[in-house]
Structures are given as C-alpha cells and as structure tokens.
Amino acid sequence: MGCGGVLWFLLVLATGFGVFAGAVRPAVVSIGAVLTYDSVIGRVAKVAIEAAVADVNANASVLGGTRLNLVMRDANCNVFLGSAAALSVLEHDAIALIGPQSSAIAHMISSISGGLQIPLVSFAATDPTLSSSQFPLFVRMAHCDSYQMAAMADLIEYFGWRQVIAIYVDDDYGRNGIYYLDDELAENMSKMYKIALPVKATRNKIIDLLQKSKTLGPRVYVVHATPDSGLNIFSVAEQLHMMTDEYVWLTTDWLSTVLDTSQSAASNSISYLQGVVSFRQHIPRSNQKEAFVSRWGELQKEGLVSLNLSTYGFFAYDTVWATAYAINDFLNEYENITFSSNSYLQSIKGKMQLGMLKTFDGGNLLIKKLLLLNFTGLSGQIQFDGDKNLISRMYEIVNVRGSVTNRVGYWSNHSGLSISLPENLLIKRPKNLSLNQVLGRITWPGGKTETPRGWVVASNERPLRIAVPNRASYLEFVRVTNGGDMENVSGYCIDVFKEIIKLIPYEVPYKFVPIGNGQTNPNYDELVNMVVQHVVDAAIGDIAIVTSRSRNSDFTQPYICTGLVILAPIRSIKSSAWVFLRPFTVGMWCVTGAFFFVIGVVIWLLEHRVNSDFRGSPTRQCITMCLFSFSTPFQSQQEEILSTLGRFVMMVWLFLLMVITSSYTASLTSFLTVQQLSSPIKGIDSLIASNEPIGYQEGSFARSYLVDGLNVRPSRLVSLGSPEAYKEALERGPKNGGVAAIVDELPYVELFVAKTSGFGIIGQSFTRNGWGFAFPRDSPLAIDMSTAMLKLSENGELQRIHKKWFCNASCIVTSGINSEPSQLHFSSFWGLKVGAGFTGRITSLQSQSDTELIGFFDNLSPLHGLHHRNNPQSPGPRHCLNRFHAILRAARNLPISSRKKTVLFLFSKLAYKGILPLRRRHAILSFPLGRRFQVSNLFCCIKISFQRSDSFGGCFRMLHRRR
Numbered sequence: 001m002g003c004g005g006v007l008w009f010l011l012v013l014a015t016g017f018g019v020f021a022g023a024v025r026p027a028v029v030s031i032g033a034v035l036t037y038d039s040v041i042g043r044v045a046k047v048a049i050e051a052a053v054a055d056v057n058a059n060a061s062v063l064g065g066t067r068l069n070l071v072m073r074d075a076n077c078n079v080f081l082g083s084a085a086a087l088s089v090l091e092h093d094a095i096a097l098i099g100p101q102s103s104a105i106a107h108m109i110s111s112i113s114g115g116l117q118i119p120l121v122s123f124a125a126t127d128p129t130l131s132s133s134q135f136p137l138f139v140r141m142a143h144c145d146s147y148q149m150a151a152m153a154d155l156i157e158y159f160g161w162r163q164v165i166a167i168y169v170d171d172d173y174g175r176n177g178i179y180y181l182d183d184e185l186a187e188n189m190s191k192m193y194k195i196a197l198p199v200k201a202t203r204n205k206i207i208d209l210l211q212k213s214k215t216l217g218p219r220v221y222v223v224h225a226t227p228d229s230g231l232n233i234f235s236v237a238e239q240l241h242m243m244t245d246e247y248v249w250l251t252t253d254w255l256s257t258v259l260d261t262s263q264s265a266a267s268n269s270i271s272y273l274q275g276v277v278s279f280r281q282h283i284p285r286s287n288q289k290e291a292f293v294s295r296w297g298e299l300q301k302e303g304l305v306s307l308n309l310s311t312y313g314f315f316a317y318d319t320v321w322a323t324a325y326a327i328n329d330f331l332n333e334y335e336n337i338t339f340s341s342n343s344y345l346q347s348i349k350g351k352m353q354l355g356m357l358k359t360f361d362g363g364n365l366l367i368k369k370l371l372l373l374n375f376t377g378l379s380g381q382i383q384f385d386g387d388k389n390l391i392s393r394m395y396e397i398v399n400v401r402g403s404v405t406n407r408v409g410y411w412s413n414h415s416g417l418s419i420s421l422p423e424n425l426l427i428k429r430p431k432n433l434s435l436n437q438v439l440g441r442i443t444w445p446g447g448k449t450e451t452p453r454g455w456v457v458a459s460n461e462r463p464l465r466i467a468v469p470n471r472a473s474y475l476e477f478v479r480v481t482n483g484g485d486m487e488n489v490s491g492y493c494i495d496v497f498k499e500i501i502k503l504i505p506y507e508v509p510y511k512f513v514p515i516g517n518g519q520t521n522p523n524y525d526e527l528v529n530m531v532v533q534h535v536v537d538a539a540i541g542d543i544a545i546v547t548s549r550s551r552n553s554d555f556t557q558p559y560i561c562t563g564l565v566i567l568a569p570i571r572s573i574k575s576s577a578w579v580f581l582r583p584f585t586v587g588m589w590c591v592t593g594a595f596f597f598v599i600g601v602v603i604w605l606l607e608h609r610v611n612s613d614f615r616g617s618p619t620r621q622c623i624t625m626c627l628f629s630f631s632t633p634f635q636s637q638q639e640e641i642l643s644t645l646g647r648f649v650m651m652v653w654l655f656l657l658m659v660i661t662s663s664y665t666a667s668l669t670s671f672l673t674v675q676q677l678s679s680p681i682k683g684i685d686s687l688i689a690s691n692e693p694i695g696y697q698e699g700s701f702a703r704s705y706l707v708d709g710l711n712v713r714p715s716r717l718v719s720l721g722s723p724e725a726y727k728e729a730l731e732r733g734p735k736n737g738g739v740a741a742i743v744d745e746l747p748y749v750e751l752f753v754a755k756t757s758g759f760g761i762i763g764q765s766f767t768r769n770g771w772g773f774a775f776p777r778d779s780p781l782a783i784d785m786s787t788a789m790l791k792l793s794e795n796g797e798l799q800r801i802h803k804k805w806f807c808n809a810s811c812i813v814t815s816g817i818n819s820e821p822s823q824l825h826f827s828s829f830w831g832l833k834v835g836a837g838f839t840g841r842i843t844s845l846q847s848q849s850d851t852e853l854i855g856f857f858d859n860l861s862p863l864h865g866l867h868h869r870n871n872p873q874s875p876g877p878r879h880c881l882n883r884f885h886a887i888l889r890a891a892r893n894l895p896i897s898s899r900k901k902t903v904l905f906l907f908s909k910l911a912y913k914g915i916l917p918l919r920r921r922h923a924i925l926s927f928p929l930g931r932r933f934q935v936s937n938l939f940c941c942i943k944i945s946f947q948r949s950d951s952f953g954g955c956f957r958m959l960h961r962r963r
Contacts, residue, residue, distance in 0.1 A: 098323065106138070168197065210237060234272050251277070457780075537775075687743075694716055
C-alpha cells in the first residue's frame with residue numbers, strides 16, 4: 001500500500017556514531033517494529049512478534065548470547081504517522097525494521113530505512129512494486145501480490161470467464177495489484193473493467209459505484225481491498241441484490257484473513273458472503289506449526305489475545321527469526337555494529353532532533369545475509385529469489401459456505417490449480433500438469449453449484465440493440481418493412497440469427513435497429529463502426545468479415561463462405577468439326593508430330609543393321625520408319641524390335657505416349673461433355689489490365705478492395721444498386737456507358753445468375769472470406785453465438801434455412817445454359833467422319849483400278865508365252881510385237897493411272913525378254929503417259945526386269961504388293 005515522498009530529506013546520512021564493544025559481540029541488539037495495533041493483521045502480528053523475540057532470547061544458540069531488544073511503535077494505519085513511528089524507532093539505534101503490514105506505509109518507511117541503510121523486513125506488505133530496485137533494502141516475508149494475481153487469473157480462466165470487473169482500493173496496494181491482474185488476464189485474452197474505490201469511501205459512494213457496474217455487462221467481480229472497505233462492499237452488494245446466482249464474487253486473501261482471525265466479524269458478515277471465493281496463503285503442515293497453534297490457544301484461554309491466529313501471524317513470527325539468523329551471521333563476520341553521522345542532519349535546527357538519526361554501516365551486509373537464509377519456519381521453507389521474494393508461493397482457494405469457509409483447492413507457482421497439496425506435487429512432479437487442473441465443488445452466490453455464466457448481455461429494461469441493414473436490393477438476405485419491429489424484419493440472415501439465439505443457453509432480450517433509408521444500400525463499414533462506438537450492441541446481416549472491420553470488433557464464426565468474384569456476359573461455344581484438335585495447342589501438335597518422326601528415325605538407326613524388317617529400298621525404309629512410329633499408339637506395327645537399345649527407347653516412348661493419350665482423352669472429354677463458355681474477361685488480372693469500367697455493389701467492401709488492394713483507379717469504378725442496374729450496365733457494355741464486368745460477393749452473384757440469363761461467373765473467387773455478425777471487442781456473446789452457429793451447422797438447420805431462401809422452385813431459373821452438356825452431337829464429329837469417308841473412297845477407287853488392270857493383263861493370252869523364252873511353241877518376236885501394238889491401242893481406253901501401269905509393265909516385260917528393239921523404244925517413250933512418267937519409266941523397267949512372274953497379270957500383282 002503505497003506512499004508519498006514527503007520526507008525525503010530524512011534519508012540523508014546521519015551524524016554521530018556508536019560502537020558496541022570493539023571485538024566482542026554486543027550484549028544487546030535493537031530491532032524495530034512498526035505496525036497498526038488496531039487492525040486485524042496488526043493485533044495478531046504484535047503478539048506473534050513479541051512471542052518470537054521471547055523465543056529467540058530464550059535460545060542462547062541463536063545469537064550466541066546476544067539478546068534482541070524490540071522497539072515497537074504504532075503506525076495508526078497512516079502514512080505520515082507510520083513514518084514518524086519509524087523515525088522514533090531508528091533513534092534507538094535499531095539495525096533492522098519489521099513491518100509494516102500496510103503497503104502504502106511500507107513505501108514511505110522503505111525510503112527512510114534505505115537512506116539510513118537499515119533493512120526493512122515486512123511480513124504483510126504485498127505490493128509488487130516494493131520488490132523493485134528502488135527499494136534495495138526491502139525484503140518481503142509474505143507472498144507477493146503478483147503471484148496472487150497470477151492465481152486469480154488462472155482461476156478466472158479455469159471457469160472460462162472472459163470479462164471481469166475489478167473493485168480495488170485506490171492506493172498503491174490496490175492499484176499495483178490490479179494492474180498485475182490486468183496483465184495476467186490480457187495474456188489469456190480476457191478483459192477487465194476497473195472500479196477504483198476511495199480509501200475511505202462512504203456507503204453512498206459504494207452504492208453509486210456498484211450501480212454503475214451493473215451496466216457494464218460482466219457479472220464476475222474481483223475485490224482487492226482492505227478488510228474494512230471490502231466488507232462494506234459486500235454489505236452494499238447484498239442490499240442491491242447482487243449476491244444472487246447471476247453474480248460471481250472473488251476476493252484476494254484479505255477476506256480469508258478476516259474470517260480466520262475475527263469471529264465477531266465472521267459472524268456479522270457471513271450472511272452476505274455466501275458463495276464468495278477467496279484466496280488464503282498456504283502454510284504446509286509441520287510439528288512447529290501445530291505447536292505454535294496450540295500455544296496460541298493457551299494465550300487465548302489466558303485472555304492475552306482475543307483473535308484467532310492467521311497466516312500473517314506465522315509470517316510475523318518467522319520474520320523475527322529470519323532477522324535473528326541474519327544478525328547472527330552478520331556478527332560472525334563483522335562483529336562490530338557501527339553507525340555514522342551526517343553533518344547535514346546535525347545542522348538542521350529545531351525540536352525534531354534529526355541529528356540523533358544515524359546510518360547503519362553494516363546495512364548492506366546484513367541484507368545480504370538475510371537474503372542468503374535457508375531454513376524452515378512456521379510458514380514453511382524460508383528462502384528468497386532474486387527479487388527478494390519467497391521462492392515457494394502457494395495459496396489455498398476457499399469458498400464461503402454456510403458458517404464456515406471450505407477449502408476447494410490449491411494454487412502454486414509450479415503446479416497451478418489442484419486439489420492436491422502443492423508440496424506433494426512439488427515432490428512427485430506429475431508429467432502432465434494440465435490434467436491436474438481441477439477444483440472441488442463450489443457453491444456460488446444463490447446456492448447453486450453450476451458455474452455461473454459470469455455476464456449478462458441485456459435485460460428486459462434494456463434489450464440488446466441489434467443493427468440490421470435496411471437494403472434496397474437483394475432483399476432475400478435482409479428485408480425491412482414498415483420500421484424495425486421484430487415481425488417486420490426478415491430474410492436469410494435474420495432467420496440464421498433467430499435460430500442461433502434459440503441455441504444460446506440463456507435469455508437474450510433484443511430489438512432490431514434498421515440502418516439505412518431503404519432506397520440505397522447502407523455502407524457496411526459505417527455499420528460496423530457503430531458497433532465499435534457502442535451506438536448499437538451488435539450488427540447482423542450480410543456483413544463480410546474483412547481485416548479492416550475485425551481490427552476493432554469481434555465477429556462470430558462465418559455462417560456462409562463467400563468471396564469476391566467477377567460477373568460478366570458470357571456466350572456458349574458451339575462444338576465444331578475440329579474440336580478434336582482443341583485439346584492440344586499448335587505448338588503441342590508440332591512437338592508431338594516431331595517426336596513421332598524422331599522416334600521413327602532413332603528406331604531405324606538402331607534396328608536397320610540387325611533387323612531385316614527395316615531393310616529394303618530407300619522408299620520402303622522411309623515408309624517403314626514412318627509407319628512404325630505412327631502406328632505405335634495403336635499397336636499395329638508388324639516389325640519386331642531386336643536390339644536392347646531399341647527396346648529401351650520403345651519403353652520410354654510408350655510411357656510418353658500413355659501420358660499424352662491419357663491427357664488428350666481427358667481434355668477432349670471435357671470439351672465434348674462440359675459446356676464451354678466464352679467471355680472476353682478471363683480473370684481479375686485481365687479485367688484490371690483492360691482499363692475498362694468495373695461495376696460494384698453499392699455499400700460493399702469491393703470498392704475499397706479494388707482501390708486499396710488491387711490499385712484500380714477510382715475513376716474506373718461504377719456503383720450499382722440493384723440487379724436491374726447490373727443487367728443494364730452489362731448489356732450496354734463499356735463502349736456504351738456500361739461496364740465490362742462487375743466485382744461482387746459470391747452469394748449476390750449466384751442469386752443474380754440464377755435469375756438472369758446470359759451472364760456467368762468468370763473464374764474462381766479471388767478472395768476468401770465469409771459473412772458473420774459483428775460485436776464489440778471481447779464480447780462474450782460473440783463466443784457463445786459462434787458456438788451456437790457451429791451447432792446449427794452440425795444439425796443441418798443452417799442448410800435448411802439456405803434451401804428455404806435460395807433453393808425453392810421460384811428461384812431455379814435457367815440462365816440459357818444447356819442443362820445436359822454430356823449429350824454429344826454430330827456437329828462435333830463430322831470433320832472426322834468426312835475425313836474417314838474420303839480416305840475410304842480413295843482407297844476403294846485405287847483398289848478397283850488395280851483389279852481391272854490385273855484382269856486386263858490376265859486376258860492377254862497371246863502374250864502368255866513371252867515368259868518362256870526357250871519354249872519352242874511360243875510365238876515369234878514379230879508376232880509378239882504386233883500383239884504389243886494391239887495392247888497399246890487397247891490401253892488408250894484405260895484411265896490415265898491404269899494406262900501408265902499397262903505401258904510400264906509391257907515395256908519392262910519386253911525389255912526383260914530382250915524382244916524389244918531399240919528402234920521401237922520411241923513408241924513407248926512417245927506414248928501419251930505424261931512427262932513425269934516418261935522420265936521415271938526407265939527406272940521402273942530396270943527394277944521390274946529383275947523380277948520374274950508367270951504372266952503380265954502376275955507381274956502386276958507382285959509390283960502392286962511391293963507398292
């Protein structure tokens with residue numbers, strides 16, 4: 001409990017010196033004690049300190065024959081009087097001060113004792129700031145409030161409360177303790193409202209503060225006060241009907257101290273403390289403790305003390321023993337106790353006699369000895385950490401139930417909340433401490449054992465104000481008619497909200513507050529800002545959850561997934577005859593064809609030396625090479641691969657073909673079975689690069705996203721307020737004052753496309769977000785509604801609401817898109833069919849020509865004997881030549897292709913037989929066969945001359961097969 005610095009001039013080094021006998025221990029060493037006699041803690045501590053001094057002096061081994069001289073003064077619970085009492089003690093050459101129990105007085109006395117180099121050992125000052133380096137000679141024998149506030153934060157988190165109201169005394173003790181609690185709660189993402197209570201607050205002041213606290217919402221109260229003011233708070237709370245099952249009351253250890261110490265105070269206040277949960281500093285069981293408790297009972301029987309023993313009585317007793325042990329260690333090393341004077345204090349004239357104040361020369365050494373102590377006292381293990389606080393920090397959690405306080409658990413800095421003794425957990429060290437975080441049954445105000453909710457959203461007197469957008473378009477989501485009464489607000493979002501409210505396990509009175517005039521859509525950023533500024537308590541509707549809105553407000557879980565998409569005019573692409581070419585680009589076709597050729601060449605290089613199938617004339621080898629590669633996909637090649645390298649190449653080639661054909665088949669299937677839509681806008685990038693006007697819904701966040709996120713010039717953006725405006729702007733197009741496309745959220749666009757033909761969604765959503773309900777920051781209702789929304793989604797109710805508004809018969813309207821794109825039509829294949837028919841016709845005509853020619857030669861019986869050159873029955877050469885001329889004349893009636901073949905084979909046969917004179921060759925060469933044939937016929941004749949056949953027809957058949 002803090003203090004001012006009005007007596008700084010008393011901290012200057014004092015004058016004079018005193019020396020206790022040179023090299024021998026002094027017979028008496030003075031220590032001082034400053035505490036408030038007329039207080040709950042002070043009355044117990046005074047008796048405990050006196051008993052400890054008596055015990056130390058009775059044990060000669062503690063100080064080696066030196067006795068303690070106790071100089072005690074009353075601080076009167078006042079900073080100024082406490083400082084004067086400390087100065088009075090220091091005039092008696094005290095080398096250590098014990099107390100005070102008030103943190104505010106301790107601040108002041110710490111400054112005085114620090115200036116005079118006198119250690120100050122407090123058994124009850126719990127203000128965390130006293131451990132700072134500002135007070136180097138301050139040592140605390142009790143638990144610091146920073147650890148008590150950590151225990152309080154763990155307790156609040158254990159029960160899941162996210163908001164609390166802290167009532168504290170407005171002094172150093174109250175403020176600093178609550179600030180530590182605020183920091184601890186902030187780490188757990190909890191919020192705390194602070195109500196400062198004047199040190200000497202009147203009952204009317206307390207009534208006024210508690211009445212105001214009711215409007216804040218939370219019903220979890222943390223009281224960090226002095227015993228007198230704390231009891232007054234609970235008395236007023238009962239008067240204001242705030243001790244019901246709707247409230248939660250938590251206190252720091254001041255309440256347990258009052259109830260443990262004063263029976264009269266407990267009996268007078270126990271009626272309005274029912275259900276309160278408090279902390280008590282835990283002291284482990286020991287024989288020393290039990291003996292002292294028994295001794296205290298004897299003192300009560302003798303009438304020497306009227307109060308019961310509290311934890312601070314144990315701390316006060318141990319403080320004297322710790323001081324004695326430190327003095328003994330000091331005397332063992334330093335032996336002499338000396339003081340120094342200061343000329344400045346001696347020069348101050350007046351009746352204060354400041355010149356009598358002296359500086360202890362061994363103060364720093366004494367404080368070091370004190371901090372090195374390690375012993376077991378009544379309160380447990382006495383050992384200090386680097387902040388001059390006790391290492392072991394343990395609390396009991398007690399619950400006021402009936403006429404007693406019941407212990408429901410423990411808290412320690414190494415085990416957290418538990419129903420097991422902290423000292424046992426310290427020894428066993430369980431592997432998973434989180435599983436050990438349990439407490440016993442607690443009876444809360446009102447007598448219930450169920451954990452209270454801890455906050456109230458609204459009441460019938462002040463229902464929750466729910467803002468709803470009064471839209472001008474897309475009224476399927478939110479529709480407001482004739483004001484904002486409950487029955488006049490409807491839509492998909494409203495139905496979702498009402499179903500969620502039904503799943504919340506408590507009543508939430510509310511009323512709708514329409515925002516907007518209904519002629520234009522309201523700005524949703526301004527709608528969320530009204531929640532942030534507490535103009536309304538929440539906002540529901542089609543509110544997109546975006547970063548800018550969630551910085552200062554909380555949103556529920558999204559009840560529908562959405563995102564920005566592009567709406568643009570589209571046209572259906574009809575299937576063409578060349579659709580089979582579309583799966584691959586021109587480059588892909590070229591590369592694939594080149595691979596066919598390259599693989600054929602590679603296989604020919606690897607096989608033609610060892611495989612007869614790849615030998616023959618150059619023409620034949622080229623044909624074999626090409627046909628082998630191109631027939632591989634159909635597994636129709638007749639040639640066998642013999643070489644190992646060739647087989648390896650074929651294995652790789654077949655794998656590549658498998659991938660290519662599979663991809664081609666899949667792509668072609670999609671082109672044939674999925675309807676293809678076309679739009680000049682291909683995506684958000686092409687839309688931005690087009691520099692054409694872009695539409696957006698009025699009031700939507702799409703404008704800020706396009707401008708701030710995608711750097712689109714504001715001059716390109718066109719605000720549109722209704723689906724009719726959408727359609728008109730898209731139909732007019734950018735050249736006629738319209739827009740090229742519209743950027744809007746997916747649910748709106750889906751609803752528009754379902755009712756309007758000729759438009760579609762281009763690509764996928766280029767943002768990902770959802771719609772939720774907005775609440776103030778750290779609102780518990782947002783958490784409860786998110787939980788209820790998940791339940792709504794799991795039980796299928798959310799989907800049912802969606803079908804109610806968007807999937808009934810009235811909203812399913814064809815948008816001009818074929819509903820059965822999987823049906824295939826002749827238009828997709830007529831190119832392939834025509835190509836196949838043309839190929840069949842050409843080959844059939846060729847086959848018919850060859851058949852006629854073969855029959856023609858077979859009927860030339862006069863020439864049959866030409867193949868037997870030595871046959872005596874064969875006709876003579878002249879006769880054959882005459883027949884040859886007859887055949888040439890008959891061949892003039894044949895088609896040009898057959899005519900060429902006829903003359904070719906006649907010429908080759910006669911040349912082979914040697915019966916064609918050179919002078920007759922001009923007849924062949926001058927035969928009307930075409931210039932190209934005249935040049936090549938000689939080579940053909942040479943080729944055929946190496947073949948033998950039985951007739952002209954057989955010769956032709958042989959040549960036809962080789963072709």
